[in-house]
Amino acid sequence: NAGVTQTPKFRILKIGQSMTLQCTQDMNHNYMYWYRQDPGMGLKLIYYSVGAGITDKGEVPNGYNVSRSTTEDFPLRLELAAPSQTSVYFCASSYPRQGEWADEQFFGPGTRLTVL
Amino acid sequence: QKEVEQDPGPLSVPEGAIVSLNCTYSNSAFQYFMWYRQYSRKGPELLMYTYSSGNKEDGRFTAQVDKSSKYISLFIRDSQPSDSATYLCAMSETQGGSEKLVFGKGTKLTVNP
Numbered sequence: 001n002a003g004v005t006q007t008p009k010f011r012i013l014k015i016g017q018s019m020t021l022q023c024t025q026d027m028n029h030n031y032m033y034w035y036r037q038d039p040g041m042g043l044k045l046i047y048y049s050v051g052a053g054i055t056d057k058g059e060v061p062n063g064y065n066v067s068r069s070t071t072e073d074f075p076l077r078l079e080l081a082a083p084s085q086t087s088v089y090f091c092a093s094s095y096p097r098q099g100e101w102a103d104e105q106f107f108g109p110g111t112r113l114t115v116l
Numbered sequence: 117q118k119e120v121e122q123d124p125g126p127l128s129v130p131e132g133a134i135v136s137l138n139c140t141y142s143n144s145a146f147q148y149f150m151w152y153r154q155y156s157r158k159g160p161e162l163l164m165y166t167y168s169s170g171n172k173e174d175g176r177f178t179a180q181v182d183k184s185s186k187y188i189s190l191f192i193r194d195s196q197p198s199d200s201a202t203y204l205c206a207m208s209e210t211q212g213g214s215e216k217l218v219f220g221k222g223t224k225l226t227v228n229p
Contacts, residue, residue: 004159040124042204042221043160058216090159104150105217107159 001026004108006091012114013081021076021111023091031094032074033058033105034066036087043090049074081115088112119143122205122220131229135192139205139220142186146207146218149181151190154202154222163203164190195227 007022025032034046045058049068063085065077074093078085092105122139129135137151147168152160164179166172166188172179178191188207192199205220 040221042122043219045216048216092159104162104165105160107161109159110157 003027004091004093004106006089006108006111008111009109010112012116013078014116015081015083017081018077018079019081019113021078021089021091021113023074023076023108024072025074025091025093025106026072027093027095027106028071029093029095029106030071031096032068033092033094034064034074034076035090035092036060036085037090037110038087046076046089078113083115086113086115119218120205120207120220123223124221126224126226128226128228129195131195131197131227133195133227135195135199135225135227137190137192137203137205137223137225139188139207140186141188141207141218143207143209143218144183144186145209148208149179149188150206150217151177151179152204152206152219154204156201160204195225197227197229200226 004025030051033048035043037043044060046064047066049055052068052071055066055068068074089111091108094105120141150165151163153163154160166179166181169181169183176193180189202222202224204222206217208217
């Protein structure tokens with residue numbers, strides 16, 4: 001299994017441009033997440049999905065959009081990029097567990113985005 | 117007060133030292149407590165988790181939860197240069213999915229040979 005893959009690894013955008021960050025997982029996980037990680041600020045949840053066709057906002061959704069048409073894919077769309085969106089973006093996936101088992105989220109390698 | 121507080125460090129120790137990493141939290145409904153390890157320029161990976169209170173040991177790593185004090189710890193014994201990474205605590209009220217994980221900011225650890 002490849003796990004969670006993300007493309008591209010790096011990208012530089014100009015202010016006002018748009019782009020889509022791709023995320024694919026091959027573990028048949030129902031749950032998928034998008035986070036951003038700013039230096040010294042931990043992980044902030046942007047959007048998440050509990051299954052194909054179902055998405056919901058996280059803590060910092062403004063300026064982003066998502067879709068989930070398949071179990072495997074969860075792309076993140078940036079419209080009208082702004083310098084404040086300069087960050088490292090991580091996609092993650094997990095599956096429902098029972099009892100005392102914690103939710104283990106499996107993370108991709110990240111996309112480093114700079115908006116100039 | 118933030119839900120989860122974690123000292124970002126950085127923390128630098130000599131090889132073989134015992135390392136103590138800590139987080140405090142304010143939400144008494146948290147039941148699942150996790151530690152993720154993140155190597156430089158990589159995604160986080162789950163290191164250990166604890167359900168409710170108590171200790172859990174896995175090799176050189178011990179996770180402790182004190183719910184009465186709203187305080188969790190990760191201890192690393194006989195630390196190695198390969199332990200150099202950022203350690204993020206995370207916690208949730210239920211097993212996840214629609215219940216979101218709340219992460220600390222992470223503590224950057226360097227173990228010097």
